[in-house]
Amino acid sequence: MANITKKVSWSSRDEDSAPGEGTPLLNGTSGAERYPRKMSGSGMFHIGRLSTVDLEEPITEQEDALLNWPKEIPHNEKLLSLKYESLDYDNSENQLFLEEERRMSFVGFRCVEIKRWVVCALIGILTGLIACFIDIVVENLAGVKYSVVKHSIENFTEGGGLSISLLLWAALNSAFIMVGSCIVAYFEPIAAGSGIPQIKCYLNGVKVPRVVRLKTLVVKVCGVICSVAGGLAVGKEGPMIHSGAVVAAGISQGRSTSLKKDFKIFEYFRRDTEKRDFVSAGAAAGVSAAFGAPVGGVLFSLEEGASFWNQMLTWRIFFASMISTFTLNFVLSIYHGKIGDLSSPGLINFGRFESESVEYYLYEIPIFMLMGAIGGILGALFNSCNYWLTIFRIRYGVPLCLCLGSSMLGSKTPAVEAVSVISKERSTVPVVGFYKIAFYALLNERNIIFLNNAALFCRTPCKGKMLHDVASGSYNPLTLGLFTLSYFILACWTYGLTVSAGVFIPSLLIGAAWGRLFGILMSVLAADESTWADPGKYALIGAAAQLGGIVRMTLSLTVIMVEATGNVTYGLPIMLVLMTAKIVGDYFIEGLYDIHIKLQSVPFLHWEAPHTSHSLTAREVMSSPVTCFSRMEKVGVIVDVLSNTSTNHNGFPVVSEFTDDGEPGKICGLILRSQLIVLLKHKVFVERAHSRLNQRKLQLKDFRDAYPRFPPIQSIHVSQDERECMMDLTEFMNPTPYTVPQETSMPRVFKLFRALGLRHLVVVDSDNTVVGLVTRKDLARYHLGKHGLEEMQLSQT
Amino acid sequence: MANITKKVSWSSRDEDSAPGEGTPLLNGTSGAERYPRKMSGSGMFHIGRLSTVDLEEPITEQEDALLNWPKEIPHNEKLLSLKYESLDYDNSENQLFLEEERRMSFVGFRCVEIKRWVVCALIGILTGLIACFIDIVVENLAGVKYSVVKHSIENFTEGGGLSISLLLWAALNSAFIMVGSCIVAYFEPIAAGSGIPQIKCYLNGVKVPRVVRLKTLVVKVCGVICSVAGGLAVGKEGPMIHSGAVVAAGISQGRSTSLKKDFKIFEYFRRDTEKRDFVSAGAAAGVSAAFGAPVGGVLFSLEEGASFWNQMLTWRIFFASMISTFTLNFVLSIYHGKIGDLSSPGLINFGRFESESVEYYLYEIPIFMLMGAIGGILGALFNSCNYWLTIFRIRYGVPLCLCLGSSMLGSKTPAVEAVSVISKERSTVPVVGFYKIAFYALLNERNIIFLNNAALFCRTPCKGKMLHDVASGSYNPLTLGLFTLSYFILACWTYGLTVSAGVFIPSLLIGAAWGRLFGILMSVLAADESTWADPGKYALIGAAAQLGGIVRMTLSLTVIMVEATGNVTYGLPIMLVLMTAKIVGDYFIEGLYDIHIKLQSVPFLHWEAPHTSHSLTAREVMSSPVTCFSRMEKVGVIVDVLSNTSTNHNGFPVVSEFTDDGEPGKICGLILRSQLIVLLKHKVFVERAHSRLNQRKLQLKDFRDAYPRFPPIQSIHVSQDERECMMDLTEFMNPTPYTVPQETSMPRVFKLFRALGLRHLVVVDSDNTVVGLVTRKDLARYHLGKHGLEEMQLSQT
Numbered sequence A, B: 001m002a003n004i005t006k007k008v009s010w011s012s013r014d015e016d017s018a019p020g021e022g023t024p025l026l027n028g029t030s031g032a033e034r035y036p037r038k039m040s041g042s043g044m045f046h047i048g049r050l051s052t053v054d055l056e057e058p059i060t061e062q063e064d065a066l067l068n069w070p071k072e073i074p075h076n077e078k079l080l081s082l083k084y085e086s087l088d089y090d091n092s093e094n095q096l097f098l099e100e101e102r103r104m105s106f107v108g109f110r111c112v113e114i115k116r117w118v119v120c121a122l123i124g125i126l127t128g129l130i131a132c133f134i135d136i137v138v139e140n141l142a143g144v145k146y147s148v149v150k151h152s153i154e155n156f157t158e159g160g161g162l163s164i165s166l167l168l169w170a171a172l173n174s175a176f177i178m179v180g181s182c183i184v185a186y187f188e189p190i191a192a193g194s195g196i197p198q199i200k201c202y203l204n205g206v207k208v209p210r211v212v213r214l215k216t217l218v219v220k221v222c223g224v225i226c227s228v229a230g231g232l233a234v235g236k237e238g239p240m241i242h243s244g245a246v247v248a249a250g251i252s253q254g255r256s257t258s259l260k261k262d263f264k265i266f267e268y269f270r271r272d273t274e275k276r277d278f279v280s281a282g283a284a285a286g287v288s289a290a291f292g293a294p295v296g297g298v299l300f301s302l303e304e305g306a307s308f309w310n311q312m313l314t315w316r317i318f319f320a321s322m323i324s325t326f327t328l329n330f331v332l333s334i335y336h337g338k339i340g341d342l343s344s345p346g347l348i349n350f351g352r353f354e355s356e357s358v359e360y361y362l363y364e365i366p367i368f369m370l371m372g373a374i375g376g377i378l379g380a381l382f383n384s385c386n387y388w389l390t391i392f393r394i395r396y397g398v399p400l401c402l403c404l405g406s407s408m409l410g411s412k413t414p415a416v417e418a419v420s421v422i423s424k425e426r427s428t429v430p431v432v433g434f435y436k437i438a439f440y441a442l443l444n445e446r447n448i449i450f451l452n453n454a455a456l457f458c459r460t461p462c463k464g465k466m467l468h469d470v471a472s473g474s475y476n477p478l479t480l481g482l483f484t485l486s487y488f489i490l491a492c493w494t495y496g497l498t499v500s501a502g503v504f505i506p507s508l509l510i511g512a513a514w515g516r517l518f519g520i521l522m523s524v525l526a527a528d529e530s531t532w533a534d535p536g537k538y539a540l541i542g543a544a545a546q547l548g549g550i551v552r553m554t555l556s557l558t559v560i561m562v563e564a565t566g567n568v569t570y571g572l573p574i575m576l577v578l579m580t581a582k583i584v585g586d587y588f589i590e591g592l593y594d595i596h597i598k599l600q601s602v603p604f605l606h607w608e609a610p611h612t613s614h615s616l617t618a619r620e621v622m623s624s625p626v627t628c629f630s631r632m633e634k635v636g637v638i639v640d641v642l643s644n645t646s647t648n649h650n651g652f653p654v655v656s657e658f659t660d661d662g663e664p665g666k667i668c669g670l671i672l673r674s675q676l677i678v679l680l681k682h683k684v685f686v687e688r689a690h691s692r693l694n695q696r697k698l699q700l701k702d703f704r705d706a707y708p709r710f711p712p713i714q715s716i717h718v719s720q721d722e723r724e725c726m727m728d729l730t731e732f733m734n735p736t737p738y739t740v741p742q743e744t745s746m747p748r749v750f751k752l753f754r755a756l757g758l759r760h761l762v763v764v765d766s767d768n769t770v771v772g773l774v775t776r777k778d779l780a781r782y783h784l785g786k787h788g789l790e791e792m793q794l795s796q797t
Helices: A061-067 A095-103 A106-159 A162-187 A196-204 A214-229 A237-253 A272-291 A294-305 A311-335 A364-395 A400-424 A434-442 A452-457 A461-469 A477-494 A504-525 A535-551 A555-565 A571-588 A592-599 A611-615 A635-643 A673-681 A700-706 A746-756 A776-780 B061-067 B095-103 B106-159 B162-187 B196-204 B214-229 B237-253 B272-291 B294-305 B311-335 B364-395 B400-424 B434-442 B452-457 B461-469 B477-494 B504-525 B535-551 B555-565 B571-588 B592-599 B611-615 B635-643 B673-681 B700-706 B746-756 B776-780
Strands: A632-634 A651-655 A667-672 A726-728 A739-741 A760-764 A770-775 A782-785 A788-791 B632-634 B651-655 B667-672 B726-728 B739-741 B760-764 B770-775 B782-785 B788-791
Touching: A095 A700, A095 B611, A106 A162, A106 A214, A106 A237, A106 A272, A106 A311, A106 B611, A162 A214, A196 A237, A196 A272, A196 A294, A196 A592, A214 A237, A237 A272, A237 A504, A272 A294, A272 A311, A272 A555, A294 A311, A294 A555, A294 B555, A294 B571, A311 B555, A311 B571, A364 A477, A364 A504, A364 A535, A364 A571, A364 A592, A477 A504, A504 A535, A535 A555, A535 A571, A535 A592, A555 A571, A555 B294, A555 B311, A571 B294, A571 B311, A611 A746, A611 A782, A611 A788, A611 B095, A611 B106, A632 A635, A635 A673, A635 A726, A651 A673, A651 A770, A667 A673, A667 A760, A673 A700, A739 A746, A746 A760, A746 A776, A746 B746, A770 A776, A776 A782, B095 B700, B106 B162, B106 B214, B106 B237, B106 B272, B106 B311, B162 B214, B196 B237, B196 B272, B196 B294, B196 B592, B214 B237, B237 B272, B237 B504, B272 B294, B272 B311, B272 B555, B294 B311, B294 B555, B364 B477, B364 B504, B364 B535, B364 B571, B364 B592, B477 B504, B504 B535, B535 B555, B535 B571, B535 B592, B555 B571, B611 B746, B611 B782, B611 B788, B632 B635, B635 B673, B635 B726, B651 B673, B651 B770, B667 B673, B667 B760, B673 B700, B739 B746, B746 B760, B746 B776, B770 B776, B776 B782
Parallel strands: A739 A760, B739 B760
Antiparallel strands: A632 A726, A651 A667, A760 A770, A782 A788, B632 B726, B651 B667, B760 B770, B782 B788
């Protein structure tokens, strides 16, 4: 039944296995140039700047060498990339670590605990401030843009020169988008898109290169400001989540590697375990700031990332979320001159429900579920279109200028449409960004949902007037249909371009549009339209259905929607709609984020092992043979193994002795590449006579200072004399790595691996002899296909 | 620093270690009568019926034998009881299990998945129906009671005989409480209290005897109806959570052991892993029905029980919660004649906020936090009083009749007070249950919070009238103060009596009362009382503070409160208040549920190992020596080991061979007592010549049929001939139990144990030889005391 071929050929390419014998003395130079360890410039999820890779004609080595360009992975979802490494969620409990922990008193632990709370508070405050900054800058830039266009219209309309104003508008939009697009493409391609897939990967335990760096944050913030101010069909919510995560990763380390500034604080948190926990808090704070949904933020973090639920951790995450919403509200209340009014949280706000119009009845439940199904189908359609578009962009290497052009086109279309729609509606105020009018108008006088920005706009007289123009029922179904269609195409086209932009707001807009259309249809069908068929209600349900159909989040999205609407009455319908949308959508295709994760060949671990994987045991899953070291290892051997770029292992079991034919013996520890590099850098060598060469005892601090950007092995010079020295690994290795016997079933291995967030799991036989090593890629390779269990291949790069 | 003594003396009393050699041939009869394995009648948390245990004078063995009464654990929080066993959250992946899993096709797994959803839907429906049943019966019983009293008042008031009506009222209340108390005390003592501590233990992985049985459910439901109808200072919310859990445990097994009815469905779910997941869903459904808070329910389950967050599981739990709220709403809407109106969920409902009165300002945040601190202090006071009261009740064995009397007194006092307060208020309608009037009146015209029941009451004319009597500001501070004080004492006294009753509603009432008092104080202090100092708002905050101070739940309680108020505006203040209350309260004493768990000496595992436990390793923590079996073991040896009631082990490592001096060799599996008992029962013996005696191959079904009430070893007769046979354990043992080396630090052991929900963890040396076994009790023993790490002792029983 299970469609498995015994793995033979990949072992040499797996992250943590060596093709050779117990202690292979490999030549460290071969291939070092060909496979540079850090592929700088090869960001994840940036689509526009990719080099052309033709799947049918593999580039030969000569060509490759000539091009001298980081080879991109071929973006085939049946492959797993070797580019992504795992985070080490499991502490390496070596002697240094244990000594430190044992030295710490109870008061010391209390201090660390208090520091954690302080860090979470800082994360919340900074994330909230960033959200404020984005909001205020976007508002002002858009204001400038609108006033320029308005001035132009006022001057030209009498002369009939509306087309010139239109061109001006388009030119301004294009300029914004051009700037936003260029910063992202040339400075930090990983800042493209919403950032949610990357954060999802990070929380899953994948170290995505450069995803939590300061540069990424700066580019992201500038990029999203430009995209939104440029009037693209995008939202600023997704990027907020990414921003929160970067803030968390930065603050918790108490230093900035980019700025070369070390504040010498929070040194205890300089390891993957703590960092990942803080990044969860940061992502939650981002959600909280974006949607005004602190509980939704916590659930988002847990749904996407949690291995193990811990009450105190959850509580801290919640605290960060809360502080973030609070900061945002407070600063915005000052900015808007209503100091201290904290009752309208979040960048997006669906407004308040009036008590009379919120009731729903039992017979509406099936209607809602039908809408959920429609949302699921439309979401699947959106995802499929975006999938093929992405594949197309990757395969035919859409050049940058074309991307930029299409971005600008994307911004022009709404402008053109806005004018046409508005002239049709006989309104005279075409100065507000089209989709803001549209969304606000969709929900017109009932004001079930409206963008905060639109609400702000309404404060100035000329926009307040517009509200009255759009009277009840004045919105005609044809316009709604046109809006849905055009916006669907635009949003689908935009997601995946080199701009920082989220997909939440476009999805909500599309859903609200067809939801309202549906509502109008209902009220036409129903005899008495006034009692129950309120189109505004259907707009809300439609928005939920569409968003659920695209992103397929479950519990967290429900809570986010409920918190953003500010009313729990619609909790039940929203849940039902999201559930229906997910079930229907999953029948066709995966969620948008999962598609993009797969296309990047990330070794993503799901919650459970594939159902039919009980037929596999650790013996089949593991990589073998394994490169091992002995407790007292020759420096030359270590340098050679680390330099061997064709294997590029990150974890090495330490064994007590080797057999005569070079096979590893009993396991006595596990040491990481990063630890070995620090040891080599500090030259912690022992001469043959067991006298320590380097007198200074290495401390945990040395490892923390090097974290997280450990130097590459190439940068460490080891002389020929030093190569003959020995290194004593006993003190630095993790003496108690988790091990499993060979006969362990794959679901059991998977559960252990996933629940504890492991990076390496040693497989031993009944004598505790090392026989293999299980890493993330070994487990992520297996997935359920149409013909039962399938095995993915590892990509060449 | 760590205050640890090397353990020597307890090893013989640990759950899973033997005092003897590798395969001790102990006489299975000694002590079997003295320590009956199932201590029937010794429920958890029933306080009234305990036999007098004097801590100072230990009962000698002779006396013990004479008494022939199950010895109660001495209820000292420094002890751990041996009565409680662990759940096996980790599947025993033996050959039978793996064969079944491998036989199952992809479609088969789909079916199981669909069955899980069906079970969750059923859990939701049944829990909702039970909530409806309780609600409707209470309402009708109370209605009958009130009409009788009202009739009496109408007849006697002219003659001034109000005291007779008062006596009648008290007598009726007493009758209800007497009935409720007796059912609980005589039929199922474990049904006493709210049931939340028991469910918390169950979700933590402790098998609490009889907690999820049908009988418990029936007694609980009847008990809570009587308590609430009798006018005790109790709520019906806690018991709903317990009820939901019992429903889940029952339905998921597809049979009732009590009714001897097997529906032959859901057989796949007959193991601890699946059952515990369903019980989580049941508890969530209970919360959801009680508070109309589906998200709060999910978070409650996760906060109290989750080891490992799984998206699909969470989603299913959410589904059950949702269905439960829906069922409750739907049935109640029919009952109240408003079919299909689903917008007021839950048994309790805090009513709607009016948009104008909900705003709060920045300067109110410190006031709210101050109220949180007051709530924390009052909560700690409540918990301390209840703690000493419980200790007193246990130590001096308060006889049943006194308990009953005090229960009745508890019910009389509010009646007396009601009349006095009401006469003081010069109101003429003293026929409504006092605390319902009180609570409703506390929040008077602003109607921020009111009990659903009170709202229902208001539908009948005479109660509607009362609403107008209690005009704005008519509630005087003296009455509020009196109410807070008397209700505080009453609620504190009531919790721990042999009645089924929750502490949520009393806490909310107390908090609302002093909160309103606080609000009145504020508005007196403030110059313009109309603008911000709305006492109703402070009543809500006070209620949250008091409840948070008593139960110390965090995220879940916030969400429950937000969902019950139906408005997210107060999310932030409620969070802050709960956080402050928890921090302040934790400074003094633990939460109420934790206190009662500790008093019952339950081996409860917290989220993390104590901070300073890095100094301990598995070698110190484990129990040793361990009773092991060999793969092919003599039946007599197994029977003797199982019959040895002085050790009463539940898990036995299986080793490949024994050394000459009886020491166990390399580990090759782990077998459970329950599995051995099934094997013995079916006589799966092999003669010396290795021919199988019993021809029928044992199947997984045989184990599932026996689950969860495996017969005691005493009930299995093994003849002298059979004792000489052998048993082949290979097929039935778990061949890949999790193992750790001896040097593993305690936090690492703890994390593995807790994250995977283990029951036994085998400690091995470098040769994979069994050296010890870690069980729940070994880990739960260590806790952080005032002088660093402390070690608890194991109780004698």
